Structures are given as C-alpha cells and as structure tokens.
Amino acid sequence: MFGKARGMTYRWGIAGTGRIASDFVDGLRQLPDAEVVAVCSRSADTAQKFATHRNIPTAHSSYEALASDPNVDIVYVATPNSRHRSDSEMFLHASKHVLCEKPFALNAVQAAATIATAQSERRFIMEAIWSRFLPVYVALGEVLATQPLGRISHVAADFGFVAPTQRAHRLNDPALGGGALLDLGIYCLHFARFVLGGHDSVVAHGELNDQGVDVDATYTLTYRSGATATLRSTTKHATPCTATITGERGVIHVESRMHNPPGFRVQLHGEAERYHRYDEVGQGLRHQVHEVHRCIDNGFIESPRLTHSETLAYAQSMDDIRRQLGVRYAVDEIA
Template sequence: MTRVIRWGILGTGRIARDFANGLRATPDAVLAAVGSRSADGAASFAHAFEAPLAFGSYEELVACPEIDIVYIATPHPMHAANAILALRAGKAVLCEKPFAMNRREAGEMVALARAKKLFLMEAMWTRFMPALAEVQRVIASGEIGAVTQLHADFGFSATPDPAHRVNDPTLGGGALLDLGIYPLSIACALLGRVETVQAQAIMGETGVDLTTAFTMRHAGGTLSVCSCSLRARAPSELVVSGTRGSVRMHRMFHMAERITVDLLDGPSRTIDTPWLGNGYAHEAIEAGRCLREGLLESPAMTHDDTLAIMGLLDTIRRQIGLRYPADA
C-alpha cells in the first residue's frame, strides 16, 4: 500500500485554509494536526477541516509524533523562524512563499535541513501546476522554435488601507513579495539561471512597493520582462515567444486551466490543463512523492532554485529601495 502522508499545518490564516482545502483533493494525504498561537484558533480550524489534533502552540505541533511534514502558513516575516522550529524538531517542511524575507534567512533554513537530512521545499504551488508542465513540454519540443523572450505580469487593485498586511512593511508587504515572485519564479523555471536583473518601482507612503517592473537576462541569452502591482488590475498572463511562435498561459497564469500555442505557419490551438481541487494539491503531491522516495529536495523546486530566487529578490529590493526589518 502507498504510504499516507500525515500533514501538520502551522498557522490558521487564509493560506492555511487554502492548503487544507487542497489536501482534501490530494491522494494518500491527510491533515493530521494544526497548530495555532491560541487553543481556540486551533480547535476551530481543526473542526472546520476535520483534523484529529489541535495544538495551541507551534512548539506542540512540531513535537507531535503523528505528523510527517509541516506546512508553514504564517505571515512572511515568520517563515524562517517557524521552518527552523519544525526542522529542529526533526520534521520535514513545506514553507509557503516567499520562502523567507531575504537570502540570508533562506540560507540558514537550507543549511539546517541539509545538516539534519530533512526534506525542505518552497511552497511555490505554481511550479507544480499542470499548465506549467505543458508549457515546458511545448518549449522542449521545439514547436515554437528557439525561445527568445518571456513576458509576464501579475496585478490587482488591493486595499489602500495602510494597516493591511499588503501595505505593512513589518509584515513583508508590497507587490514584489506577494505578486512579483510568481512571474519571477516561473521565468526562472522556463528560461533558467539569471545573469543580471534591472528593476524600477513606484513606492507607497508606507514604504512598500506598489508597482514593480523588472527585466532579467538569462544564461541562455533570453530575456524575461515582468511586472507586478497592488494598484492595477493587470491581464496577469504569461507569454513565451520563440522564432516560430509563442505559447500563452491565460489570465491568472499562475493557475491557468488552459494554454494556447500560436505558430507563424499554422493555426493556433488551445490545450486544456485542468488541476486538482483548488490547485494546492499538486505541490502536496510532489512533497509526498519526495518523502516516500527519501528525497531531501524536489528536482522541480530545488534548494538552489529557491536560494537563487531569494538572491534575485534581494537585488531587486536594493535597486528599488525596499527594506524590511529582517534586513537589519
């Protein structure tokens, strides 16, 4: 029989609920426990998602022998500390994006996981969606010719409330870490290692970026042009262009259910790429596969991938003047 992966969720906010819903569509996986900063919060979450165990502290959750892996679902600035807590307790970890607040924190997390020989992966759920796999297949087939460039944007009109998480620098607010990380990560997945990056931004009154645009030159001689915004309802599409045509991930590209291939010498065609549940199941499936096979990292989202992305985010933030308390 296939080993059932027992999940513990650390945190009870919106992203924790999204992941718990995703687990419902994940084969051979169960939500075994949840941890919150309050017993009432944990109990309420456990009741809603039928988790048998609820803990009123993160320490109790990571010490629980009834879980195999911990999903970190707390606000951005807590990711590193919470992941390190779980790793020190001997638990495998799937950590929500952004993996950490900076490259230094990410390096500490990876070093600990490697030292303790524990599985650790960034929960960049879009890297495991069927649409991305199909785009990779189209590119690898040579159908659109030699790839030359990628364009991607991601934006919506968020609340201007300065107290809201997206506008609060103490909570890792700003467009780049919330939204820009999606096109950045997928551009790296499709075009490979980045040699240089250049960025500009429009900053808000609270000190976070409201709109950021950046271009990256990849090692293969390709360019990616990406943007993100908390003040614009952008098309949120991704297009990879080559010498013979292009492939497009449609609106809300990070969760596209179809892609379209347009060729210079042929008709366009659309390929359906449906996903399981709410989409989060695919990263849970990959984490489960890695645990069953004894892998310490996923070949689809390696530690080096994550560290490179965190380094790029640091560089972009230096260029646009975006600093967080964790950078001190």
Template structure:
C-alpha cells in the same frame, strides 16, 4: 511511509492554510493530524473544521509532534524563517509557502538546516507543480518555439489596501514584490533560469513597501524577461514566452491556467487545455501530491521545485529590492547580489 497515509501538520490558520487543508482532505492518502496557531482558539477552530485530532496554541508543540510526517508552513513570509526553521530543527519535513523567506540569506539558512537534519524541504510554488504549466515547460524544453528570447508576466491586485493591511506592513514583508511578484519572477526562472542582470523601478508607499514594481531581467544569451506586479491595479495576470520559432500565450491566471495557446511559424495555433481529472485550476493538491511522492521515495527535495531554484528566485527578488530601495525591519541592507 509507502504503506500508510502521509500525516500532515498545518502551521498557521489563515486563508491559504484553509485552501490547502481543503485540498488535503480530498486526497485519499493524506491525513491532517495537527494544527498550530499562536492562539489556541484559532487552532482548535481550524482543527475542528478539517477533522484534525490535535490543536496547539504554539508552534513548538507542533514541531515536536513525532506523529507528524510533514508540516505545511502557511504563515506570512516574514515568519517563514522562524517557523520552518523551528520545524526542521525538531526533525520535521517542511513544505513552506512562498515567497520562501524574506531574503536569500534566510532561504540559504533554511536549506542548510534541512541538510543538517536530513529533512525534506520544499517551497510551496504550486505553479511549478501544475500539470498544464509542466506541459508548457516541456514544450519549451523540447524546442517547440525554438530558443527562448523573451518572457512577459504580470500579477496585480486592484486594492486599494489600507496602511494597516499586511500588504502595506514592512514588518510583515509587505509590498507587491514578495506576495505577487514572486509568480512572474518564478515563471521567468522556470523557462530561463537565474538571470545575469536585473534592472527595476518601483512606486513606494509611505511605509516604504513597493506598491508596484517593474523589472527587466536579462541573460547573457540575449534573452529578456519583463515582469510586473502591483497592489494598486488589477492586471490581466497573463504571461507569454517567445522563441525564435514561435510563441506561447497564457491567458488570465497564468500561474494556474485553464489553457494556453502555442503559435508556431507556418502552423495553425494549437490550444492546450487542463485535464478536468486534475481538479479545479485553483487546486493546491498538486504540490501536496509532489511532497508525498518525494517523501515516499526518500527524497530530500523535489525535482519540480528544487531548492537551488528557490534560492535563485530569492536572489533575484533581493536584486530587485536592492534596486528599488525596499528594506524590511531587521535588515541592515538587502544582501548584495551580482547582476
């Protein structure tokens, strides 16, 4: 694989799949060779749009395509377990959109399948691969703001979304938490790891999904994180992390920032900006580059988006859902989570 293009399959043809495919086309060492959808006409139209030679009207055919090095699973998260599992069982490597799955049990099943079949698996948490976010974490890890004490992050969309929209549909894993809240929660995990305690409150829809959720995450060290998500109002999508020696503020779009500001006690603020050479701030190319790097190195998971980290985020999301009382069809109850 080190001497040839990495051959991608795209499973699902929605907006996020199109955004990812557009970024793949711009990478000289990536090639889209196959597309799959539940509808042949959708797969064919997508394949024609991005120059893929093969279009399948079912997922199984893509999973069995031995000319595909890695499959990007871009379905709604309610189908991630089925789609990614099918590909792993067929011997394909997988990059799976976030939220990784509906719950931690399903996520653990995917990780077990990847290890059983000796395949690469990564959650498509593009925020973790963003160069400026990586710079922010490096500063925190190097002690630039001292010991982390608080993290704050929010992500809300204005809506309103009608009851038939996927964000309101329990069968699709609807609600603010898994679609939007995964970003603030993952940001807190990036800086502090898995929390020891979880408290949460939410406003639920008539369908039983969360319209907005606020959670307070706590660590035995005394650190706290306040995270919020909403499909009822557009928030600032900002984040900040405060330590014993300073603070880092990330303005709007914290999960794909253009800049952030480091405030250190007794010093002038320092602004860090994205390198134009890294591409547009909305680019998904960095996660694709990380997948291809790992595949060429023979790695089965990414150091930037480790599987245990994805499992930990899913455990936290489960804990939040348990506290706010959101369950999806087929779940007898949200799996019990300590904390």
C-alpha cells in the same frame, strides 16, 4: 521519518489559519495518502475554530506545540512571511519535514540558513511554488522541450490585483514582509526561470507605499542568450495576469491567472493555433504534495524538480530587485 509502509498515510500539520491554509487542507483531502491531523495558531480560539470548521482532530495554541506533536510527520508553513524562516527551522529541528509557503524567507541570507538547517537535520524542505507541479505547467514544459518557437527572444508576465489599503495588512506592512514582489512577483520570476533559466542581470523600478514596501514594480531581466524578460507585480492595479513567450517562429500565450492557468495557446507562424486546456479539480494545490511525498519516500531532502539552489536563486533575485526599489526589511543583511 523517511518513507512509509505500503498503505500508510503521511500525517500533516498546518501552521497558520489563513485562506491559503484552508485551501491547502482542501487539496490535501483530495489525496489518499495524506491526512490532516493538527493545526496551530498563536490564538487558541482561532486554532479551535479552524479545526472545527475543517474537521481537524487537534488544535494547538502555539507553533511550538505543533512542533512537539508526535503525530505530525510534515508541516505546511502558512504563517506570515516574516515568520517563514523561524517557523520552518523550528519544525526542522523537531524532526518534521516542511513545505513552506512562498516566499521561502525574507532574503537570501535567511533562505540559505534554513536550507542549511534542513541539510544538517536531514529533513525534507521545499518552497511551495505550486505552479511548477500543475499539469498545465508540466505540459507547457513538455511543449517547450520540443522548441516549437525556435530561439526564444522575450518572456513577459504580470500578476496584479488591488489589495486592501490598511497599513497593518500583511501586504502593506514591512514588519510582516509585505510588498507585491515577495507575494506575487515570485510567480513571475518563476515563470521566467521556467522558460529561460537563470538570468544575468536585472533592472527594476517601481512605486513604494508610505511604509516603504513595493506596491507596483516592473523588472527587466537579461540573459546570456540575448533574450529578455519583462515582469510586473502590483498590489495597486488589477492586471491581466497573463504571460507570453515570444520566439522566432511564433508565440505561446498563457492564460489568466498565469500561475494557475486553465490552458495556453501555441501560435506558430503560418499554422493554426493549438490550444492546450487542463481542467483542474479544485485549485490544484495537491500536485505539489505528490512531489513532497515522492521525495520523502525516496529519502530526498530536496526536490530535484524544485531544488534548494533554485529557491536560493529566487531569494537572491528578489534581494537585488528590492535593493534597486529601495525596499528594506529590518532583518536584511544586504550590503
């Protein structure tokens, strides 16, 4: 289904029952043209508890059942990282549109395959990098477009917190696509690309846990313009979770947490600081849904604001960083 009749709503199914799925349901319910009609889990009991708690009419005990549900138009994929490709492709083959949580896939080979499936099925899919659609990021983009800093020389961003240490936790287990890079580092990579565009090269170093996934990594990106970006992601240390953009005329400071900040400060040489604040109702997850609906309304299979090629670029960058760190997943087809 592309487009909808005036006054109709898009019917969403939720694949997964974790915290992000619950937060996403809250965001959907802030929108008049979205309805949450179903949720699924591999456990019937888990699905039913989530549905009861979140007042969702249908609970499915398998992902396949959600794919077969004729009352679902769009699926939000919030399953473990290791399932993102298989689940997204299953829903696409079932004629559902898809919003897939980041990371879009475990590597670039998987990402390209999923994008090809969306193209062949003529169904919309987008990676849920929700930062891109927040009003504060839109405003930051508008400020940057006026080039107040002149030539930008450096971008810095970090995202880190102390994660649970259980070996089976999703952030620690390579079988689940664990590691700080795929979960947190993608926000830093997104920020650098948002400001500077695509990079030319990356050099990474860091620390792995005893299962071989990254718990702390720093990566330096270089650009054709001469600019650099220093990024850090960690599940071992609590970091400021801020970002800065440095140029020849001043600095922009993005507040914590940099992926969903309350505001940013523009400090130009010799001028008073300007503070841009954007109070958000809820977590702001609903803004990406506006884009999903707009694209489907217009018959798009990708967002012009967050394209398939950009998603593939993130996957390729993370492949390169993981290769340098020595992180390898069983599904990798990296030479």
